[in-house]
Amino acid sequence: MEKIKACIVGATGYAGQELYRILYSHPYVDIIKVTSVSYTGKKYSDIYQNLNNISELDCTNEDMETLANLADVIFVALPHGIASKNVTKSVLDKCKVIDLGADFRIKDKNVYEEWYKVEHFGEDALKEAVYGLCEIHYDEIKKARLVANPGCYTTCSILSLYPLVKEGLIDVNSIVIDAKSGVTGAGRKADVGTLYCECNESIKAYKVASHRHTPEIEQELSYAAGKEIKLIFTPHLTPMNRGILATCYAKLSGDYDYDKLRRAYLKYYQDKKYIRLLKEGLFPETNKVKASEYIDIGFTIDKRTNTVIVIGAIDNLVKGAAGQAVQNMNLMFGYDETTALDFAPVYVA
């Protein structure tokens, strides 16, 4: 099969680097450009020395239009507020775009602007953007020109709760999501708060009741519920590199047992390769999905309080970012969904 040409815009963040790593193993993709504002002119493998002898590219700084003329697909991994300006109709007429940032995830421009505190400049593009949660929006993704790759917390949270919400099995006003993330989630910016010694041997909540993934989770679960949902989402910074664990709580909407809930999960996930519903009594651990596209999900019912506790685990840089971006690309270009993703999780890594 002929190879397609890919660019990574904002390649020097952790997600961009992970994307490079995964695409390096993709039989049908050539990475032709890695761009970076901060590292323009530097050799990419000097920044990420793990890519020594693997990447010979230098970082460049072309604009999106120029890249669109060269590429079949552009992956955008930029801070929010930039893509909405640059991913224009004109760009989309020339090539497909997968945005790993937040700009095209929230369908309601006002909600986006309220949570992100910046103006949204790309209303047209926003309209056609497809929310790239592969297991939920599979068919739309296949036809999309612009995919909004979901956030890491949101991927884990939505997939953990989706079947229960969709089937009306929980009281959607009672949802609490207590999520724990590894420190790669905070990015690679020099900052006292993410220094080794400040994060090591400690756990803390942050952006309590104010994290921007909240409206994204609410949007997707509201679609599933067919009504508006407000929920509580608390992220925690955990002393590990990778991984998200989302511990989700909700009151059951009736007197259901484990099997009834399990059937709901199977209904939606039975044929989804990268969703692993664990056996009863087992719960996910982040080290069991590391460097892989899998999400592990386990749940139980606390009969004393008629509450379901669902726990999901992903690798935030793979299923929560770069891996899902490749999964989206595979769908958009008609490749097998698992191409370059069909690897066993790396244990004790």
Add this chain to the structure above:
Amino acid sequence: MEKIKACIVGATGYAGQELYRILYSHPYVDIIKVTSVSYTGKKYSDIYQNLNNISELDCTNEDMETLANLADVIFVALPHGIASKNVTKSVLDKCKVIDLGADFRIKDKNVYEEWYKVEHFGEDALKEAVYGLCEIHYDEIKKARLVANPGCYTTCSILSLYPLVKEGLIDVNSIVIDAKSGVTGAGRKADVGTLYCECNESIKAYKVASHRHTPEIEQELSYAAGKEIKLIFTPHLTPMNRGILATCYAKLSGDYDYDKLRRAYLKYYQDKKYIRLLKEGLFPETNKVKASEYIDIGFTIDKRTNTVIVIGAIDNLVKGAAGQAVQNMNLMFGYDETTALDFAPVYVA
């Protein structure tokens, strides 16, 4: 002041060791015996080499009666089910006992036996035991002969929620406690599950909807509420040595603001040296209380869902075990509550 004589029964667990470390700095205490079934005859500082040149004791294996004849106070740090047999009236007639295990924490023998799956043999002792949460049961502890030192998760959870429950500010049927613990909480037993590589770089929930600290938290919060409470408690194993973070959620029982809740906390905690109520907008991190007796508490209200999120942090081996045991001892013997405990948390340790 004349020194009292102390024994540590079960001295070779992490809590026992921490107790030794703290008591070593106590001006009024001589540790005369450290006992251990597994390490009888071994030099204590050969097991814990940090105590080299500090402890000259060998591990012995006397029974409680013998120790009671020698000691003024016995600290018991044993697996559950043993203390209830051995801490008899006869022992208590001779010396004071502080039990770091679970046997005397649950007032209702039936509840204990249901959760712990062992018979309770010490109903008389159970009756006189005082629950040693110093900031709540201060006056009773001063008069006690037998103190049940609270669990680590429970100390953190109860102190985080107590004022809100006591003042009726939350819907007690809506409480969710999502707690994260360092691995010392799992003890020092050789076990594949707590090997370095199995815990490192991973987080997981365990004993979901079934952890034994649940009834202990419920007991104390039910007392505070004046009615029976059932709540959800989920512990998580976190890749760090020490520390507990309890993220607590509850619907408010009315339309309250931050200041109203803050006043409730101040009402009960204003004069409590080891409770630090953080400034609005700040939340605890476990590394800020390490190796110290402090509990840090911060909270906010999520107005979108009328839910309060309270977060508490302690060092599980100090305020959650050995330190609180010493605080209890100080109260029981009339010493200043802060003796041997008045140290600043060790940062970046």
Add this chain to the structure above:
Amino acid sequence: MEKIKACIVGATGYAGQELYRILYSHPYVDIIKVTSVSYTGKKYSDIYQNLNNISELDCTNEDMETLANLADVIFVALPHGIASKNVTKSVLDKCKVIDLGADFRIKDKNVYEEWYKVEHFGEDALKEAVYGLCEIHYDEIKKARLVANPGCYTTCSILSLYPLVKEGLIDVNSIVIDAKSGVTGAGRKADVGTLYCECNESIKAYKVASHRHTPEIEQELSYAAGKEIKLIFTPHLTPMNRGILATCYAKLSGDYDYDKLRRAYLKYYQDKKYIRLLKEGLFPETNKVKASEYIDIGFTIDKRTNTVIVIGAIDNLVKGAAGQAVQNMNLMFGYDETTALDFAPVYVA
């Protein structure tokens, strides 16, 4: 190409698991058996839940003869002293064997028995065994029936020093190797010494002046030197899952400069895909080779003492064990050396 059939004997250790993971991506290999004495009858993916939905095998306990009748290649990952009994001529007549243990690495039976304190039962097999350091013994490996896969420390140490020794550039009586290993190197046995809390936040040397990889390094470097070498090797347990860093010191045998030494490295390694000689001034870090087959090597000369300092880094479970075993298999079966190994190191994993 038709697939070959592979067995993993001792599949439940970390190296065995890693082997499974890598072979899962090998296009020409079917894993037909995973054996384990301790876990016979258990589902393999219940022990290693990262392999859930990936492996459907149960652990079995056939002997080597039985496996040899079924398989084209057997990977042996057992404690020392067992393979030397079981990898017989009869087994080797039926299938190829790659032994990840120590039994066939030391050519001199007496040296083996002195360091390993067990009798060696397989002198015949020992004679035909090829030391499987792919970059050094490439041609012999291609023809071998039995390959002794090198140790993790030894792979890193030998490759770091080989060109300097071979070219006579260092005083071979002055070699000091100070090596640091992640905790996976200690295996997956329940043991107090490798509990999370005992290893975390600490570094220590162990088996000082007595580690069994010493004679293995000496053997290979002695071959290279053409004379007997005794050297100092000190392993350290480092608080991380994976990785070996070997910091090697040796007095130069003459007044050489950086370029002269570099030419020696290039002479032997220029065409070796998995050896990356870093640019002058750069030194390896273990996180740059994680989950990959690469060894990174950097060096400098301390002119004040006329000493060369060479530093090598590998992933102990990949290039130091399972990956090199697959590299050996590729050579033995005529596959491209890089099959199932051509992946970029996983960064921040």
Add this chain to the structure above:
Amino acid sequence: MEKIKACIVGATGYAGQELYRILYSHPYVDIIKVTSVSYTGKKYSDIYQNLNNISELDCTNEDMETLANLADVIFVALPHGIASKNVTKSVLDKCKVIDLGADFRIKDKNVYEEWYKVEHFGEDALKEAVYGLCEIHYDEIKKARLVANPGCYTTCSILSLYPLVKEGLIDVNSIVIDAKSGVTGAGRKADVGTLYCECNESIKAYKVASHRHTPEIEQELSYAAGKEIKLIFTPHLTPMNRGILATCYAKLSGDYDYDKLRRAYLKYYQDKKYIRLLKEGLFPETNKVKASEYIDIGFTIDKRTNTVIVIGAIDNLVKGAAGQAVQNMNLMFGYDETTALDFAPVYVA
């Protein structure tokens, strides 16, 4: 006893903070000022929240002269090159100074300027400065007005080798020191290289053959030897917060046995409280000295190469910085050497 007044200049680094923590428990010291260029005006406990309710001070920015008028002792914890300008005769006439930086450690101004690449402005002060390695320069420290507190690596390295060098038991031209440090050694500056994810799960050497602690170690060991020593010192960044392990190698100068070397250590260290010479066969681990003033030392002889391997371990922030500064202060002011330092190491912290 009346309290003395202390200032900490550069209080917002990790060493400054640790100094505050230790002095908080000192019965004869009042900390009256904490200064910081970057955080002037900020509450100290807002920067180090572990000191919440413990310190009420705000960071100020007075110059050294002003502080000298107010204080009995000034602790200086600044980057190199600043103290040499500001710690003048005039300052020393008013109060005692303990400099935790490098400016007064190297007696030869030229050597200092060569390694540190800055001019030294305080030649007079340099002349009277005493190198504050308490166990070696005890008597001079007692009389000093200006003490140069030793570096962390140097404290560990010098104390590990001192008796062997002093007694002429090793070939001083063969010394190799391979040292491993926790990340607090790199300070608290925002920097990509010390981000959590960049350091975690990795070990690397840095400043190979060029680290500035080299001439400091050489100076003190040269004094001990009575002749000039050049040695090799290689620091490594290790994924842990605290701790230094120095693995030291040297050829023996004769055919000595373990006991002969042990007698040398005892000769110099027998009565030194904070030096713990481990039993034969035991070697230090950094977690056994955490948050304490102790240095643990163990050694063995590799008879095959007639080399001694000595290993030392300290807490880099305590014995390697703030603790030793307090030990120095105790000596300078006539307090018991152990005041505020007599605590057991905090295990599993």
